[in-house]
Amino acid sequence: MQIDINQASSYYRQMLLIRRFEEKCMELYSHELIRGFLHLYIGEEAIAVGVMDAAGAEDAVIATYREHGHALARGIPAKAVMAELLGKAEGCSRGRGGSMHIFDAKRRFYGGLAIVAGGLPLAVGMALADRMMKRDRVTICFFGEGAVAEGEFHESLNLAALWRLPILFVCENNGYAMGTALERSESEQNIAKKASAYNISASQVDGMDVFAVAASAKEAIAQIKENSAPVFIECLTYRFRAHSMFDAELYRDKAEVEKWKQKDPLTLLKNQLETAASGSQLDEDALEKEVASVIGEAVAFAKNGTLEEVADLEKFVYSEEVQQ
Amino acid sequence: MSGTITYREAVRAAIQEAMQNDERVFLMGEDVGRYGGSYAVSKGLLEQFGGERIIDTPLSESGFTGAGIGAALNGMRPIVEIMTVNFSLLALDQIVNTAATMRYMSGGQFNVPLVIRMATGGGNQLGSQHSHSMEGWYAHVPGLKILTPATVQDAYDMLHLALKDPDPVLIFEHALLYNSKGELDKQAVPIAIGKASVHRQGKDISIITYGISLFKSLEAAEILSKEGIEAEVIDLRSLRPLDDETIMASVSKTHRVLIVDEGWKSGSVSAEIMARINEQAFYELDAPMQRVCSIEVPFPYARHLEQAALPQVDKIVTAAQKLMEEL
Known part of the structure; x- marks a missing residue:
């Protein structure tokens, strides 16, 4: 396997940023600076980083409530995300969204949506609009394997295939819908196979391997454009932390968690570099320092941020402020 | 130009004109195309505008309503037709959790210029799952606008006003009104949304x-x-x-x-x-x-x-x- 050191270094830096960002979130949560629900992406970083590498600036991204990683990989500044988590006016959603509702119009990042499978119908409509307006764009829609049990998943896959829409469906299969294991919720556990039933080109990929994810996403996007039809990627992954900060993890074995940690996407990337024997190595210390500085600035920015005026509580309910 | 037409014709005329004047407007829903609309509102529009803009959907209320939201977010001005208000409950998630919240939770970044039309009300002996008036439920939700045109003039005007509105607007058309007749003056200045x-x-x-x-x-x-x-x-x-x-x-x-x-x-x-x-x-x-x-x-x-x-x-x-x- 040929590995470009610059590419590897860039992936590693992005995944490390997400990892350290999430760890910082956990710390700030315990200090009660972040409240509400907090869903960490630790363990799953390779998916967002790999897919975003394949995404063009004009493409649209729709993610879930576990989306800090996607936001950072899409290029939303860490300080804007952190300020949002601290509920500040400088946050990317002006403090109205929080952890589960990160948005950025400039980067075509449409959430941060917290109803499981709720983003899939949106992707259908976004892609429909692109096709109607003859725009050469793809809509990338992330969701967890838990979404597969929802009706909206099936309605959306059917519509996307029926209308041949330019959508990249990315299923992040981390094995658990909150505390319910896939085998306890689905009669057919191969999700790619389910997607195939809708006549969608679908495959499984190692979601811990950033190179594999990126390659798969690049190929998928080329295929979507060539065939004017959706493509489905199921990324097999695992979350190393609890579902949210309220989760005591009674539903899974510590041994299972430890087993998956052996496949840590950051470690895997380092191992891939070593076996590639290209002679080049990551400068881990430098990357750690760089990431620490970005996060340090983000936290300072968020802490120093201002609180939205309570007088503006009703702002943004409607485009013109309508008297009720 | 004025004259006496039916409520159904008034809604159809408004859709037709909007689609002629704005390429971003399209109609999507169950049986709006080949069948001609379950209440015949869209009859003839498929022939005029083609299947790319008069889109027949499968029975997937949540899916196509959500698709309407997505298209609206991505620059279009969709009109989503839901057969009756009872069926709209299958799309409640998209209407209440997404259309109504998008602008607010994104801190003003994303508005949803979507129009959803549906039939409401009883009187046709359609029983317990096709006859209810649930527009009041929707009126509970901040982020939505809820219109209930009674007259032919309003049936026409409100669709135009709704399409100009930058936020999601739900229009409730009482099923027994489609055959009612009234004067339509297309030159009249419409009464604004929110005015009784x-x-x-x-x-x-x-x-x-x-x-x-x-x-x-x-x-x-x-x-x-x-x-x-x-x-x-x-x-x-x-x-x-x-x-x-x-x-x-x-x-x-x-x-x-x-x-x-x-x-x-x-x-x-x-x-x-x-x-x-x-x-x-x-x-x-x-x-x-x-x-x-x-x-x-x-x-x-x-x-x-x-x-x-x-x-x-x-x-x-x-x-x-x-x-x-x-x-």
């Missing part, structure tokens, strides 16, 4: 209503007039926002209030209007406010039972008479 209109001036009692109940109320007002009771009849037109100003002005003039709503009483728009009058004009009242609403049953099939469940002219007359007897 006074259809009949009166000094004795305010009858506040919307949708098909407007016509029942006007008929009742004529009967009352022969008895010397002059009722003022207000068509709310919009359930969200509600036009408090027009309501309170009328209450201050007549001092007696009767609300007529085909929805059920409990937790309803009629209850909301009473609450607002209580808050804003309590001391103007000469008598307790009254309501004529649908009886609280899932709608029955048998005609005599269904008619008994609905607000009727005689019920409105009786309620108004009783209200006038109060000191």
Whole structure:
């Protein structure tokens, strides 16, 4: 396997940023600076980083409530995300969204949506609009394997295939819908196979391997454009932390968690570099320092941020402020 | 240009003109194309605009309503038709959790210029799963606008206004109104969203209503007039926002209030209007406010039972008479 050191270094830096960002979130949560629900992406970083590498600036991204990683990989500044988590006016959603509702119009990042499978119908409509307006764009829609049990998943896959829409469906299969294991919720556990039933080109990929994810996403996007039809990627992954900060993890074995940690996407990337024997190595210390500085600035920015005026509580309910 | 046409034709004309004038407008829903629309509103539009803009969907209310939101977010001006309000409950997640919240939770970055039309109301003997008036439920939700055109003019105007609105607008068309006829003046300046209109001036009692109940109320007002009771009849037109100003002005003039709503009483728009009058004009009242609403049953099939469940002219007359007897 040929590995470009610059590419590897860039992936590693992005995944490390997400990892350290999430760890910082956990710390700030315990200090009660972040409240509400907090869903960490630790363990799953390779998916967002790999897919975003394949995404063009004009493409649209729709993610879930576990989306800090996607936001950072899409290029939303860490300080804007952190300020949002601290509920500040400088946050990317002006403090109205929080952890589960990160948005950025400039980067075509449409959430941060917290109803499981709720983003899939949106992707259908976004892609429909692109096709109607003859725009050469793809809509990338992330969701967890838990979404597969929802009706909206099936309605959306059917519509996307029926209308041949330019959508990249990315299923992040981390094995658990909150505390319910896939085998306890689905009669057919191969999700790619389910997607195939809708006549969608679908495959499984190692979601811990950033190179594999990126390659798969690049190929998928080329295929979507060539065939004017959706493509489905199921990324097999695992979350190393609890579902949210309220989760005591009674539903899974510590041994299972430890087993998956052996496949840590950051470690895997380092191992891939070593076996590639290209002679080049990551400068881990430098990357750690760089990431620490970005996060340090983000936290300072968020802490120093201002609180939205309570007088503006009703702002943004409607485009013109309508008297009720 | 003016003339007498049906409510159905007025809605169709508005869709047609909007699609001619704006390439971003399209119509999507169950059987809107080849079938011609379950209430024949879109008949002929497929032939005129083609299947790319008159889009037949599978029976996936949540899927295609959400697709309408996505298309709206991505620069289009979709009109989503849902067959009846009962079916819209399958799309409730997309309407309430996404369309209504997008602008707010994104801190003003993403608005949703989506129009959703659907049939509402009873009277066609369609039983308990096709006859209810749930527009009042939707009026509960901040982020949505809820329109209830009663007249042919409003059926036409409101669709145009809704398409110009940058936020999600739900239009509730009473199924029994599609065949009703009225004057349409296409040059008339439309009454803005959120404004009620006074259809009949009166000094004795305010009858506040919307949708098909407007016509029942006007008929009742004529009967009352022969008895010397002059009722003022207000068509709310919009359930969200509600036009408090027009309501309170009328209450201050007549001092007696009767609300007529085909929805059920409990937790309803009629209850909301009473609450607002209580808050804003309590001391103007000469008598307790009254309501004529649908009886609280899932709608029955048998005609005599269904008619008994609905607000009727005689019920409105009786309620108004009783209200006038109060000191």
